[in-house]
Amino acid sequence: GDSVTQMEGPVTLSEEAFLTINCTYTATGYPSLFWYVQYPGEGLQLLLKATKADDKGSNKGFEATYRKETTSFHLEKGSVQVSDSAVYFCALSSSNTGNQFYFGTGTSLTVIP
Amino acid sequence: GAGVSQSPSNKVTEKGKDVELRCDPISGHTALYWYRQSLGQGLEFLIYFQGNSAPDKSGLPSDRFSAERTGGSVSTLTIQRTQQEDSAVYLCASSPGPGLTRGIQYFGAGTRLSVL
Numbered sequence: 001g002d003s004v005t006q007m008e009g010p011v012t013l014s015e016e017a018f019l020t021i022n023c024t025y026t027a028t029g030y031p032s033l034f035w036y037v038q039y040p041g042e043g044l045q046l047l048l049k050a051t052k053a054d055d056k057g058s059n060k061g062f063e064a065t066y067r068k069e070t071t072s073f074h075l076e077k078g079s080v081q082v083s084d085s086a087v088y089f090c091a092l093s094s095s096n097t098g099n100q101f102y103f104g105t106g107t108s109l110t111v112i113p
Numbered sequence: 114g115a116g117v118s119q120s121p122s123n124k125v126t127e128k129g130k131d132v133e134l135r136c137d138p139i140s141g142h143t144a145l146y147w148y149r150q151s152l153g154q155g156l157e158f159l160i161y162f163q164g165n166s167a168p169d170k171s172g173l174p175s176d177r178f179s180a181e182r183t184g185g186s187v188s189t190l191t192i193q194r195t196q197q198e199d200s201a202v203y204l205c206a207s208s209p210g211p212g213l214t215r216g217i218q219y220f221g222a223g224t225r226l227s228v229l
Contacts (some may be wrong), residue, residue, distance in 0.1 A: 034217075044156075044204070044220040074210075089156065100169060101146065101218065105155030 002027045003070075006090045008106030014081055021075040021107045023064075023090035030077050031094040031102070033057075033066050033073040038087045038106075080111045115139060119205050119221035126195055127229055134224045138207030145182055146208070146218065147190050148172075151201040159203075160212065163210070182197045195228045202226070 007022040025033065032099040035057070048057030053068035062077045075088060088105040120136040138145050145160040158180050159174035162182040173179070177195075182188040192199055204226050206218040 009131075036220075043222045044206075044218075046217055046219075049217065100158065100161055102158070103148075103156040 002031065002092060002094055002102050004090050004092055004102050004104040007107050009087075010108040010110060013109070015113050017080045017111075019075070019077040019084075019109070021081045021088055023073045023104060025073065025090075025092050025102075027071075027092060027094055028074065029094045031092040033064070034093070035062070035064055035073070035075050035092040036089040036091060036103075038089065040086065044089065047066070057072050063080075067088070074101075075101055080109070082111045082113055085095055085109055085111050117205055117207050117219050117221035118167065119203075119212045119224050121224060122222065123227075125227045127144045130199060131149070131191065131193045132195055132226065134192075134203050134205075134226070136190070136194055136207075136221060138186065138188070138204030138205070141217055142219070143185070143205035143210035144208035146206045147180055147188070148152065148204040148206070149201045150204055150223070158181075159190070175188050190224075195226075197228045200226055200228045 003026045005024050032051045034049045036044045037047045038044045048059040050057040050066035053066055055104045056065045064073050064075045066073055087106045089106045091101050092103050116147045120135045143164045145162040148156040152158050160180045161169040177193045195220055202223040204220055204223045206220045208218045
C-alpha cells in the first residue's frame with residue numbers, strides 16, 4: 001500500500017545552516033505530496049505541497065521538489081532560523097486511496113543560535 | 114473562529130471509562146479525518162469521512178473505537194472501556210474535498226487524552 005518514509009530525527013542545526021530532511025514515498029498511483037509543520041504548542045499546518053512530478057513547492061524559504069524517478073520529496077532550506085524549530089511531517093494523498101492521507105513519523109528540528 | 118475546533122482540549126479519565134471527543138470542522142469542508150499522535154510517534158490514521166459516503170474505518174485500532182459524523186458536519190470519536198495505551202493526542206482535520214484544494218488538511222489543536 002501507499003506509504004511515506006521520513007528521515008529519522010532529531011536534527012539539531014546552528015542558525016544559518018543548510019537543512020535537508022529526506023522523504024521517500026511508495027504509491028500505486030500519482031499522489032500529491034505535502035510537508036506539514038508542527039510548531040511547539042501548536043497544531044499541524046501545511047507548509048508546502050506539490051501535485052505532480054517535477055513540481056516544486058515552496059513557502060517561508062523552504063522548498064521541496066516532487067521527484068518521480070527517485071520517489072522522493074526532500075525538504076530543504078538554505079539558511080535556517082531559530083523560529084524554524086518544529087516537527088516536520090511528510091505526507092501523501094492519492095485519489096487511488098480515496099484521498100486518504102499517509103504521514104511520515106515526523107522529524108524534530110531544533111535550531112540553536 | 115473559522116478553524117477546526119476540538120473539545121475538550123484535555124481529558125483525564127480512569128481506565129475502563131468511555132470518552133467522547135468532539136470535532137467541529139471548517140464549514141463547507143466535505144472531508145474529515147481523525148488521527149492519533151502518541152508521544153514520539155507520527156500521526157496514526159484512524160478514520161476518514163467524505164461527504165455522504167461510507168466512512169473509511171480501516172485505521173481504527175479496535176472495536177472499542179467508533180466515530181460518527183452527523184449531518185456532514187460535527188464528528189464525535191468515542192472510545193469505550195479506555196485503556197492506558199489509548200493515552201495520546203487525538204487530532205481532527207478537515208479538507209475542502211476534490212479540486213485544486215484537494216488534499217490540504219486543516220488541523221484542530223487536538224484533544225490530549227490521559228487514561229489513568
